[in-house]
Amino acid sequence: MPKTLFLETPENFSFRQTIYSHGWSELLPFEIDDKNWRLSYVFTDKKPVSTVISDSSGNLKIEVSDAKINAKSEEKLLRDIRHILRLDDDLSGFYKNLKSEKRLKWIAEKLAGRLLRSPTVFEDLVKTICTTNCSWSLTKKMVANMVEKLGEEANDGKRAFPTAEAMANVSAEFYRAEIRAGYRSPYFAELAEKVASGKINPESWLNSDLTTKELKKEMKSVKGVGDYAAENLLKLVGRYDGLALDSFLRSQFYKKHNGEKACTDREIDAFYEKFGSWRGLAIWCDMTERWIN
C-alpha cells in the first residue's frame, strides 16, 4: 500500500527546472517522466524506499511505495528530498549577479540553477566517474548495471543505488565484466573500499572548511577524478567557481559564442570570469538554455 506525503517548497523553486537541470534524472535510481513531470527515486535508509515525486500546487507530492514507513524514516526521507532538490539553496546572489547580462535574465525568471543531486556525495562521485571519457549512453549503462546488480530491492521491485559496503564487496574484475566499467574498474573497487572503511568521507565535502582549491585537490586524490570531475562535484556540493569543462560544454560554447569554431579553455574561462564565484553555474545554465525553455 502506498502512502502520500507533502513537502512545502520555497517561493523561488521550480520543480521542472530542478529535475531537468542536468542528466542526473536519467541515471538510476532516478527516473524521469517528462510527460507528466514526475521524478522517481529509490532512497536508502534501513531498507530501500521507492518514491514518485511531483509538483502539487506549489508543494511537492511524494508517493511512497511502503505505507509502513516509520516516523524516523519519514523524517530522513523528507530531509533527503530537500537535499536532492536543493530546497535550502539560496540562489539570490546568483540571480543578482546575472542582472548585468540581459540575455541570461531567463535564468532568474524561470528559477533555474538548482542542480539535481543524489542523497549522498558518494553516489554523485561514482556517477561522475561514470561520465568520464565515454558516451552518455555508456554512462547510463554503467550506472544501471551498478543499481541492478548491487543495489538493494525496494518492496515494489525497484532498486536503490548500492552502498559503499555493497560496492566494496565485489572485485575490480566484477566491475569490468558485469558493470562494463572498463579501465575505471579498479578505481571503483578502490573508492568503495576506502569509503566503506572510513579512510575517506565524501559526505564531509558538503560542509568542508577547506578552500575550494584545497577541496578540489582532495577530490582529485580519488582515482578517476580529474579537473572536470572535481569541478562537477564541486557544483553538486554548492561551489560554482569551476566551469567543469567537458566535451559537451566546449562544443556548446563553440556553437553559441564562437561561430562554431574551437577555442582554448582559457578563452572560455575569460568569457565567464565576470560571474565570479557563480561562473560554473552561469556557464551550465547558458549552455542548457534550450533544454526546457
Added chain:
DNA sequence: GCGTCCAGGTCTACC
C-alpha cells in the same frame, strides 16, 4: 560485416 572514430577525461611517465 568490418574498421575507425570519439564521447559529459584521467593517469602515468617523461621532460
Added chain:
DNA sequence: GGTAGACCTGGACGC
C-alpha cells in the same frame, strides 16, 4: 607545469 600516449566501452559512421 606541461605534454604524449595509453586506456575500456559501445554507438555512429563510412565502406
